[in-house]
Amino acid sequence: MGKKDRLGVGLGLAALLLGASRVAAQGFSGDVAAGHAWLNEGGSLSSFSTQYNQGEGAFLENLLLEWRPAPGAAPRFSLKAWSLGDPEPDHHARLVFAPARTWRFNLGYDGRASVFSLMEPPEDHRADRWTIERWSAEAVYDGWNAARIALGLRHSKRDGQVDRVLYGLNELYPMRVDLDESYREVTLRVETRTLPVRLFFEQSLGAFERENRWRPLGGRDLSGTDPDLLSRLETSRKDEIDVPTSRLGAFYRNDRWDVAGTFLYSRSDLDAAGSTWRTFDIAGGSTGQIAYLDELVGSASQDTLAGDLRAAYRLTDAWSLRLRGAYRKSQSDSDLVGRSLLHVGFPGIPGLDFSVPVDERGFFDVTDRSASLEAAYEGRRFGAWGAVFGGSRAVDWRRTTDGGLRSADRDSSGYRLGASWRAGRRLTLSGEYERGTFERYVLRVDPETVDRLTLRLRSRLDSGWSFSLHGRFERTDAPASQSGLDGRSDAFGASVAWDDPKGRGGVALEVDRNRLRSRTDIVLPDRAADLSIYDLGLWTVGLRGYFTVGRLSLDGSILRVKDSGHTWPSSSWIGDARATVQGPKGTRVSVFAQRREYDEDRSSQDDFQVTRYGIVFGWRF
């Protein structure tokens, strides 16, 4: 959020506060909370920003403004905004305006500021700092008995910078990409109400544009020792994608049947055109110059046809059958034409140009089919289900004109068995075992078998106590002739919580364990066999609570995450505490403190210890 935005927010807030007291008696009500946050940082602030991106400064924590024509009536106007201002990475606002019962207008805004900047080896130089802003608007007409119609607009824009490296003349040169990406979409949606079969039709048209620009950062290579300089790096590229999508859905329900079907057709068209210049001054320009110019026009089109049908049939009060079938075919064709020009220049001598024509054509087609049949028994306390499922995938592709045609097929089948037992809301137990087997593979890491066992216990007692246990155990493997994949994932945990039935307090303790081990055979570039091993051993322990005593309310949480896996052991602490005192006439004041710690066992470069604290003033009117 820039200075102008901040000024706008500040002025808007001041006007709102001044006006609110005058209009409160005229059907307006609301709540506003604003404050200031401070930051005490230790360690790597860029690593902290990569994980949290919280900062310091003034911010609008919450704003709610509603207008009702009469007490108890639905709000005709509602404005909500939260987390606005530099200290928070995510910003949100929603506006709803319903001038009449039949019309409603919605406006939404979500912004996010993202940072990625970790301490990595120089040759892995990569730093992102960008913002994405997403606007949405919708007009809904609800005045007919037979149908409801909605027109929606969306716009999102990402801008900022990405620093990375460019490979040229056998060296790596730092470069910057100035981002300019946007997406616009308009959607018309019609839903029927009164027909026996409910229908909806949705037509959308999306348009994506990318006009990112490149420039060198300094010109020297990353090591700083190579005498050649990257003196010019520019692009005039512009990528445009249009995506019209049509979707039709139908839903029918009676005492025995639930049937839903959807059909989708989409065609995406890409036009990518523009030139790129990369110029290197050899030995700083004293020896000569090498320039690469690409003048290329690319295009791609992708047709997607998809449909699915789902049905549930109640045989008796307890027994039911569920059937699902899905089909999707996606075909894309692409080409790239133009020329690549190499210009070699020497001081005092006419330069030489070498031009290479580019004419590449490829395609990528995927067809997926899947179906499942499930029988389920649902009694008063006991439930059980069993399902069989299967599917197939067929892929054909050719990357370039010279590349060979590749085809791959993969079939899958499996079953699922499960049972549940419940005593009202007091106790629910469920368990499910699922096994899938696959024939052939498309990607090398595709598994041949997957086994998954899930167990859950949940209990809620009238006295406000609740507890839960969960476990999910998964095995994936593939034979040595393929990738030798051996994956094991064990996730289990428990939680216990107490909430005062009158809402005056509560406390919860959560403990989770996640052990993930994966081994895959790999082949190194020198053809030597090796293993890719990933080992994660996470313990997550969280404690949180809230209490209200008179005008004082306290809430806080503390979380410890410890990864003792062999791959990259680390640990972190996340702590939050907040105290709020209610004042007269709807006012309140809060103070908060947050602690964030991150510690890697093998390096301290990305470790941080950050304390953030602040004060927030609020007023409900």
Next chain:
Amino acid sequence: MKALRFAWLIGLVAAVLAARFSAAQEKAPSLEDCAACHEEVTQAFAGTAHGAAMAARSPEVLASACAACHRPTPAHLEEPSAENVRRVPGPSACLTCHGDRLGSVALATPGHERTGIACSDCHAAGHMKPAAAEPLLSASPRELCASCHRAEAAAFRLPYAHREGPGAMDCTACHDVHGLSARGRLTQGQDGGVCLDCHSEKAGPFVFPHPPQRLSACLSCHTPHGSANPRLLLRRQAADLCLECHTRVPSFHNLARPRYRNCLNCHTAVHGSNRSAVLFDE
């Protein structure tokens, strides 16, 4: 005598039919009728978001609110008891009005159906106090989902995560519990489509697609909720991910030299490229 018996029979049938007809004609009790005993609840309900939404549709809808969900039998009006009214309405009560969601939970999330998750497990009736979150939820979506989906909730607390919060990154920002919403278009059109709702620059189509992006979408390389690894990758080093698929990397990639240990230094366009068959740049 025979005629008399026949007349009695006709009379009896007529009486039964009349009684049934009159019962059918009996009007369901209105909000005002219920207020005779439940005044505090009915008054509070009319002022809540649920009541206000009903009133906005029409005064008749609000007037029939209690009966629509709790289905009191005529006996309940005569002799009120928990036996002749539905104290906790089942899902069918909600679908009376909300059937136009164009998808029932049974079809959209059969797992919820199997384990007996009902509307009231997540939604508050909002009788006496405002709901904790919209739309009429008894707690925030994250808290509600986490009560069963504990492993996923724990993943959000890892160092690199889609930090959950109200609005953009609630569970319901990506997952649609009830079925056919606008997000269905994204997920039906492409695996991982819901990710592309925000990350639209990675949607393609590309002149040179990267097959995993087309086949398994984002989940080939990323884990969606949270990870111990930067960029929510499945492996700490991106090169491990690459080498697990690519077994014919040209031998000039000398791993003894640091520059070759990170494939993404040169192959930056891992999601697909419009200019480079080897994904050198976007």
